[in-house]
């Protein structure tokens with residue numbers, strides 16, 4: 607405390623000092639964590655990736671050569687020319703180990719009675735028909751899958767040519783599409799509460815041999831025009847392969863084609879673990 611200085615200034619200097627100390631302690635803690643053999647390698651990698659994220663290194667690496675191609679720039683520009691998001695996705699096969707797949711089926715089948723008819727935020731009825739299981743029913747499994755998704759996120763963003771972002775939340779649910787179910791053309795970040803969804807993921811699983819037909823996912827080229835979004839014609843089709851996971855830009859319009867499941871048995875459904883990485 608310096609008696610020569612006005613009290614307010616003294617207070618500001620003290621706060622700045624505390625902040626400096628806090629920053630210094632935080633950096634030491636992170637450094638120790640990165641070098642600690644008590645923390646698993648994968649957890650340390652996650653910490654390191656978070657730091658790279660914060661420092662913007664990935665953003666620089668992923669940034670398109672021509673800054674006009676940067677989605678963030680184009681979206682906020684005042685030009686009248688609509689910007690096109692090409693229909694694009696990444697599909698990774700053999701995502702879960704046999705043990706993890708068995709656990710996934712167990713969660714689905716044991717919670718059959720907790721699935722409920724799906725709804726759509728801010729949308730008319732008849733846009734969607736399927737069943738949903740909330741994440742509250744599979745906490746531990748959520749953490750495992752979340753970890754796996756975050757681990758491959760940098761690679762996926764680079765492949766989709768999307769800039770990196772700080773993750774605030776990984777939203778997750780389980781869905782089942784049975785006979786007559788579908789999800790009409792929609793966008794996953796269309797709504798106040800879900801505007802922060804950046805990357806959509808869908809993990810597919812179902813009993814072998816496959817007991818349903820249809821259920822392909824169509825992703826449409828999507829034009830951004832100011833605040834509005836319209837679709838182009840040249841869609842791409844995703845085959846929902848068992849034990850594969852797909853990722854796409856949450857701004858892309860897409861739909862699930864109708865499912866035909868002659869047996870009508872819940873266990874024969876087209877299942878997903880799906881959700882969104884929020885910024």
Ligand SMILES: O=C(O)CCC(=O)C(=O)O
Pocket residue numbers: 781789794808823846860862878880
């Ligand atoms: O099941 C799928 O293939 C996609 C589901 C979907 O679009 C959604 O839940 O928003």
Ligand SMILES: [Fe+2]
Pocket residue numbers: 792793794860
């Ligand atoms: Fe969707």
